Amino acid sequence: MKKIGFIGAGKVACSMGRYLTENGIPVTGYSCPNRESVDYAATFTQTKAFSDNEEVILESDIIFIATPDGVISSVWESINKQNISGKIFAMFSGSLSSDLFSGIDAAGAYAASIHPMFAFSDRNSDYLKMNNISFTVEGDKTAVNQLLDIFEGKLGHSVTVIEPKDKTRYHAAAATASNLMIGLYDMSLSMLVSCGFTEEAAAEIIRPLVENNAKAMLEKGAADALTGPVERCDTETVKKHLEVLSPEEKAVYIPLTKRLINISKTLHPERPYNEMEKLLISND
Secondary structure: OOOEEEEOOOHHHHHHHHHHHHOOOOEEEEEOOOHHHHHHHHHHHOOEEOOOHHHHHHHOOEEEEOOOHHHHHHHHHHHOOOOOOOOEEEEOOOOOOHHHOOOOOOOOOEEEEEEEOOOOOOOOOHHHHOOOOOEEEEEOHHHHHHHHHHHHHHOOOOEEEOOHHHHHHHHHHHHHHHHHHHHHHHHHHHHHHHOOOOHHHHHHHHHHHHHHHHHHHHHHOHHHHOOOOOOOOOHHHHHHHHHHOOHHHHHHHHHHHHHHHHHHHHHOOOOOOHHHHHHHHHHO
16 A cells, blocks of 8 residues: 655645544654654654655655645745656645646656545644545646545545535635535624624524525525525615625625626526616615
8 A cells, every 4th residue: 555645734734634544554664853743743643853865765655635725835935856756746725736747747746636635724733633534636647546546546535526626716716615504604794793792602602594595505405595684585675784784895785796696696596686787786
């Protein structure tokens, strides 16, 4: 079985390494400029703390560069000066494609980028939550096939192969479903606070709405989960909303409402949404 090594020892590297070792995938260990971090990662995964990148590459067949995105390119430039023939290099970046590994063909090595659709937040416990997550992968056929064998074949994950050119758009979709939803939630809380709620009361009153809506959306899909004034074609309520929103809030509310109109039209093609659309255009 291929042996895996890590360059980098942060949350993603620790979580992935522990998850792999817990499931019988051999991990050699870690290299990282921060000695405290590499010692922690090696102890946490019961693997080896390497003194430099050359050592972890020498003892591993597949090397994951699990550093921050902004550092991956410089790490690769230093690695590419070594003898790396036959090795597979991969990263967990959601936005960067395997095209970053320039010159890898001439070096006789193989490149891929594999991304878990998961928000890593705790290096001590995230590995316990990874059983059901999905991955995307792209890169050289040799590298992709090896990663498919591990993550799909041996670990049983759903892994979708995508094109390198689609990587950034894919990551933007993930950010929209994750980070931007947090932004919407925070904006809603601020609006409630401006109505006289405390932050604690605002969070409490909105919790069932958020939880139930997310549950319905995930179980039934966006169209069947949709409720509210847009779905009802209640133009007067939308007009009143626009009258009390700040310019910043309108800049979020209007494009999302336009999106909801498009969804609503598929549900109720007989309803006259043209007046609501005109209202939004006039306020845009």
